Amino acid sequence: DSGVTQTPKHLITATGQRVTLRCSPRSGDLSVYWYQQSLDQGLQFLIQYYNGEERAKGNILERFSAQQFPDLHSELNLSSLELGDSALYFCASSVDQTGTAIYGYTFGSGTRLTVV
Amino acid sequence: GDSVTQMEGPVTLSEEAFLTINCTYTATGYPSLFWYVQYPGEGLQLLLKATKADDKGSNKGFEATYRKETTSFHLEKGSVQVSDSAVYFCANFGNEKLTFGTGTRLTIIP
Numbered sequence: 001d002s003g004v005t006q007t008p009k010h011l012i013t014a015t016g017q018r019v020t021l022r023c024s025p026r027s028g029d030l031s032v033y034w035y036q037q038s039l040d041q042g043l044q045f046l047i048q049y050y051n052g053e054e055r056a057k058g059n060i061l062e063r064f065s066a067q068q069f070p071d072l073h074s075e076l077n078l079s080s081l082e083l084g085d086s087a088l089y090f091c092a093s094s095v096d097q098t099g100t101a102i103y104g105y106t107f108g109s110g111t112r113l114t115v116v
Numbered sequence: 117g118d119s120v121t122q123m124e125g126p127v128t129l130s131e132e133a134f135l136t137i138n139c140t141y142t143a144t145g146y147p148s149l150f151w152y153v154q155y156p157g158e159g160l161q162l163l164l165k166a167t168k169a170d171d172k173g174s175n176k177g178f179e180a181t182y183r184k185e186t187t188s189f190h191l192e193k194g195s196v197q198v199s200d201s202a203v204y205f206c207a208n209f210g211n212e213k214l215t216f217g218t219g220t221r222l223t224i225i226p
Contacts (some may be wrong), residue, residue: 002159002161004159025193033123033214042216042218043156043160043216043217043218043219045213047210048213056212056213080157080174088158094207100209100212101147101148101167101209102148102165102167103162103165103210104150104152104162104165104207104214105160105162106150106158107152107159107160107161108160109158110158110159
């Protein structure tokens, strides 16, 4: 157990629908990162939050949004889902920028999203 | 910007063979370097790290040395096992973020 908790583990939904993925970071970690992993695109960085504020954005579609709450858990919202959104979505956390340089990120086990 | 280029896979080896997975990086300054491993159906796990030039990271028989002169951080293991079959990601931490390579799928056959 890495200490980063992601729910649900599996999600099957229809095109056009909206889903919410949840992540609880490791205790003491202030930063949360979201990644999408698909067979053809590899590991794509989506977005980072630090202590409740958006810190960096990667290849995140406008249909996707995220937030980090005061208790530091984060949610990734995916809307108007398309077949191509089927992927593994990972959350990772880190303590702070200095800590990240030494310890890297801690990853959760992911949410597998299947859009049918 | 910062980037990581790693050896494309897939790589297939026989058990007890010697493993090298190449990784080179571009960065301003001297980033910390990492290797992560992803076993089937799981998230990424930190395998080893090095935070400054000439440092050697090691774990579970794997090693990688931070080479500033060649901007490389190649992953090596002297004798691989079937249980080492996984996807390996090289990463560097620079400009306040961790940048990953594309991953190398390793398959070990008995």
